[in-house]
Amino acid sequence: MANYTEINGLLNERLAELSNLPMWGRENQYIEPESDDLYLRTQLVSAEAENPFLGANVPTYESGTFVVSVYLVDGRSWGYGYEWVDKIVEQFKRGTTLTNSSEDITVRIRKAYPVAGFYGDNGRYIIPIHIEYFSYVDI
Amino acid sequence: MSKEFLNKIRQFRHKIERRTTEVYRKSCADVSYRIADKTPVSKGTLLGSWSPSTPSRSRYNFEGGPSAWKKGIKDESIASANRARAMNDLGPRIEAVTASLIKENPYYFTNSVSYARQAEYEGWNKTGPYYMVLRSKQEWYAIVNRFAKEVGARG
Numbered sequence: 001m002a003n004y005t006e007i008n009g010l011l012n013e014r015l016a017e018l019s020n021l022p023m024w025g026r027e028n029q030y031i032e033p034e035s036d037d038l039y040l041r042t043q044l045v046s047a048e049a050e051n052p053f054l055g056a057n058v059p060t061y062e063s064g065t066f067v068v069s070v071y072l073v074d075g076r077s078w079g080y081g082y083e084w085v086d087k088i089v090e091q092f093k094r095g096t097t098l099t100n101s102s103e104d105i106t107v108r109i110r111k112a113y114p115v116a117g118f119y120g121d122n123g124r125y126i127i128p129i130h131i132e133y134f135s136y137v138d139i
Numbered sequence: 140m141s142k143e144f145l146n147k148i149r150q151f152r153h154k155i156e157r158r159t160t161e162v163y164r165k166s167c168a169d170v171s172y173r174i175a176d177k178t179p180v181s182k183g184t185l186l187g188s189w190s191p192s193t194p195s196r197s198r199y200n201f202e203g204g205p206s207a208w209k210k211g212i213k214d215e216s217i218a219s220a221n222r223a224r225a226m227n228d229l230g231p232r233i234e235a236v237t238a239s240l241i242k243e244n245p246y247y248f249t250n251s252v253s254y255a256r257q258a259e260y261e262g263w264n265k266t267g268p269y270y271m272v273l274r275s276k277q278e279w280y281a282i283v284n285r286f287a288k289e290v291g292a293r294g
Contacts, residue, residue, distance in 0.1 A: 045270050047277035065273060069260060118256035121263065128260050130273070 003062060003137050006105045008044045010098040011066040011133065015042065018091055022084070033071070038081065041069045059136040063110075066092075066131040071124045072117075078125075085114045085127055092131045107135045158290050160242050165286045167191075167246040168237040170275050173282075174248060175229060177271035179258055181207040183221035187228050188252045191236040194244035198251045201228055211265075 012026065023039040025031040033039040046064035068088055072081035092112040099106045110132040117127040171191055178186045187201025203225065207218035240246055262268040 043268065045273055045277070047274075048281065050281065064277065067260070067270075067273070116256075118260075120261050121254075121257055126256075126260065 003103075003105055003135070004044065004046060006100050006103045007046070007062065007064075007107055007133070007135060008066075010100055010105070010107050011044065011131070012042065014091060014096070014098055015040075015068065015088070018087055036073050036076075038073050038076075038084065039071045040084075041071070043067045057139055059138055061134065062137050063132070063134040066133060068129045068131065070127045070129065071120075072127070074123055074125070081125070081127060085129060088129055088131075089113065105135060105137060107133050109133055156242075160240070161290050162283065162286045163242050163246075164237045164240045165290075166279070166283045167240060167248075168233055169282050169286070170279060171233045171237070171248050172230075173275040173278060174271050175226065175233075177269055177274060179262075179266065179269050179271075180218050180222040180225065181213070183225035185250065185252050185255060185258060186222060187225035188250050188255075189229055190247070190249050190251070191233045192247045192249070193236055193240055196247045196249050198249070199232070200251075201225060 008027075015021070015024075021040070023031055023033050023037050025039065025041045027043055031039065044064060044066055046062065050061040050063075051058060070081055070084050070088070072078070089112045092109050094109060094111050096109040097106060098109075112129060112131040114127050114129045117125055120126045171189070175186060175189060178189070180186050182203025182205065184201055184203035187203060188199055190197045190199035204221040205217060207214045207221065237246070257263075258269050259272055260268050260270075
């Protein structure tokens, strides 16, 4: 049974719980931010599923990284951008458990951290945040 | 303690160290090739500029071939030739550096091309991000497990 819809859904819902979120482009969603809008983009980068234990009916180990990229406003202070980095990392802090009881799936956050920022092709400074998760999913 | 017993302990220690080093070398080479495989190629500059090194970081500037993009369309035969040329340069460097690795030293696989992060996290209009490092990193434990089993199975 594939569960990427549920995993991605839980991670997106968790991010959506933050108040006053800036403009946010989900996967395959086109957005048109103004030049003075800080905005976010998200993408699920799932790792290859594993079956680390013996037995035909054991759960599948699903892991991966939910990437949240923060696009800063050109010329505005770095502090404003890192406020959002801090909020997002805190929202996904280590040990956070996301559950969808109707689908019987639990996603656990292993860790969340920003990586070094860079200037993208559109001139925006971008700070990607890696949110590493894992889940045991029934076969 | 008898001399024979001490010799056996010493041999065991050497065997473990030799095998650990072998797993480390093979795993580092494998993850480097995985990153290279996922690296997008037009001219091959990005691919050929990956720099394997130890014990400190290094830079390598590779000059790619002609662009594979012509009027918004990618010519895969040009890209393929540029990929082969870049890998002919990169492959021997990966082999040479990983063959000399010792487990006490870190292994670096770096890229100083200005659009490396653009390729990793953003991509371009027609491509999307490649996540060449992130996706390979996610495969790291599986790579190490595979080589540990392979080396350990020799008995």
